[in-house]
Amino acid sequence: MSRGAVGTVYVKELRDSLRDRRTLLSTIIIPTVIMPALVLGVGKVMSAIISKAREEIPRIMVVGGADSPGVMSELERSGKFKVEAASPDWRSLISEKRVRAAAEIPEGFERALESGSAPAVKLYDYEGELKSGIAVDQLRNFFVGLRDRATARLLAARGLPAAIARPFEVTVANVAPPEKVGGNLLGGIVPYIIILLCFMGAMNPAMDLTAGEKERGTMEALLCTPAARTDIVLGKFCMVLTGSLAAVVCSLVSMGATLAAMGTLLGGAPAGHAGPGGTAATIDPVGILGVLAMVIPVAVLFSAVLFTVSLFAKSFKEAQSYTGPMVFVVVLPAVVGMLPGIDLNLRLAVVPILNISLVCKEMLSGVWHWGYISAIFGSTALYAAAALALAVRMFRREDVIFRT
Amino acid sequence: MIEARLLTKVFHDRKRGEIRGADAISFRVEPGRIYGLLGANGAGKTTTLRLLATLLKPTSGAAVVAGHDVVREPDKVRANVGFLGTSTALYARLTSREMIAYFGRLNGLDEPSLRSRIRLLADELDMHEFLDRRCDKLSTGMKQKTSIARTLVHDPQVMIFDEPTLGLDVMTARSIVRFVRECRGRGKTVIYSTHVMSEAEKLCDVIGIIHGGRLRAEGSLAELRARTGEPDLEECFVKIVAPEGPK
Secondary structure, eight states: OOHHHHHHHHHHHHHHHHTOHHHHIIIIIHHHHHHHIIIIIIHHHHHHHHHHHHHSOOEEEEEEOTTOHHHHHHHHHTSSOEEEEOOTTHHHHHHTTSSOEEEEEOTTHHHHHHHTOOOOOEEEOOTTOHHHHHHHHHHHHHHHHHHHHHHHHHHHHTTOOGGGGOOOOOOOOOOSOHHHHHHHHHTTHHHHHHHHHHHHHHHHHHHIIIIIHHHHTOHHHHHTSSSOHHHHHHHHHHHHHHHHHHHHHHHHHHHHHHHHHHHHHTTTOOTTSBOTTSOBOOOOHHHHHHHHHHHHHHHHHHHHHHHHHHHHOSSHHHHHHHHHHHHHHHHHHHHHHHSTTOOOOTTGGGSTTHHHHHHHHHHHTTOOOHHHHHHHHHHHHHHHHHHHHHHHHHHHOHHHHTOO | OEEEEEEEEEEEETTTEEEEEEEEEEEEEOTTOEEEEEOOTTSSHHHHHHHHTTSSOOSEEEEEETTEETTTOHHHHHHTEEEEOSSOOOOTTSBHHHHHHHHHHHTTOOHHHHHHHHHHHHHHHTOGGGTTSBGGGSOHHHHHHHHHHHHHTTOOSEEEEESTTTTOOHHHHHHHHHHHHHHHHTTOEEEEEESOHHHHHHHOSEEEEEETTEEEEEEOHHHHHHHHTOSSHHHHHHHHHOTTOOO
């Protein structure tokens, strides 16, 4: 191997890629923009949607309740609902989102409430639908309030204090430092995005430097130089790796900057981005560095695999049709790693991509299992080395380079 | 000098089985001479040239290019070969100067030699005006000159041309033909593949007619005419590759 030839190929490919809009877009611009867009944009949009849904006065229907006029009038006077008499098709109206929820008040409810033995009120919603959920929550709060007031009245009638029904309160306080809270909140999504960007960052350079070069007809001239094939492949591979790592670094730096700016601008506890108890969602910088270190072998693995696959293609378009579906292969384990309740164990530590997703999640929330970290780094480095060896081997094959 | 001895390349195709891209091809080209490899599409011209340029490894046989064996010393062969293929493709986002410099560096030139070679080639090919322009902004003629400069940057002893005028307009094709003649004038060993009879007639000192991977005939234009009894090269060619007449 000649360092000179590897360097010459690398410098040329770097210069060429820096002038390529597609590569700049996938390795620098999108990774830089996506994190602030996610943290700020999606968070803001979500909180706006939720606020708007909360502000809306929901239409509800009451099934029964004709013999409970006091409850009905209290419900109407609360100002929190547009109460309508139930029509026979109230269930379908909820499904069609024309009515958000319904309350079924049993016969003789109000009379029974006075004696303290009222039967259960049944609430109906469309599970998973935001506005229906909010409406049913408000209905639940209304009836819980009604129950508390009835309890207080019954206790007062017997000369007992209202506090007897609630002898103590239960409160929850957070002991986790802000970065741990942030890690838990963002730890699921961040590794997923990092893995995806790591792959996407390598995709365009890999296709351009292999299939693209074949398509442009420059590959033959390049192979006619005295530079060894291994040097050419390593120079090109280094550029693909640069693209992958650049995407990761850009996204991590931009995420760190976004979270820092949010902390500064919003006094450390931004609305909609706070953990339990209003703790700011910051991420431990050591965790970010840990993620960056763990991503290096994955970037090598992705770069080598994408390089090898693209090498088979005769054109950029053909390479796209090979590498496009590979995104799903990458996304699937990354999504599984994002799911709550899946914890690292020795078996999962050797499953590529999933292992990185899981360990990054832990690192960002401040948990450092050094045994697993070593196993994951080692196994991924091994897969990466094998993939790189395969890439070099494929580049030497005549039937791959001159495929007709 | 180029010397091919029973050079053979067998490809394996799942559908078509064994294909002999080059079948026991033997010829010799001396310095200062142009050897024309004349054949129809798929005759084996590109395979033969790729074997000589060490882009492909021969299945059997041997070849010596500029004194180096193509199998044992492929890097030394490539260091002495300039290859200009069918497409004069360039790196669109590099400038003409960057393109030439890249190939110069890969051919082992140091920076001072590279600078002086680029200056010399730019003088000879009249490239100064567009040397720092990106290749995707160049006209066909300018691209052609850049390709030629890229091929010559390391001043190779042997020049391999694989249908270099294919798809080019008359003026650009003429400049290529002129360049090939200049290579001969400078004492370089030249091998030139084409399926254009007039080009072979005008350029080549010796013509090898290749068909089905085999070298069917070889000789000067006069020798081929005498052998077939046909005054026209096209008729000579047809008589040699299809002696029973075209099917």
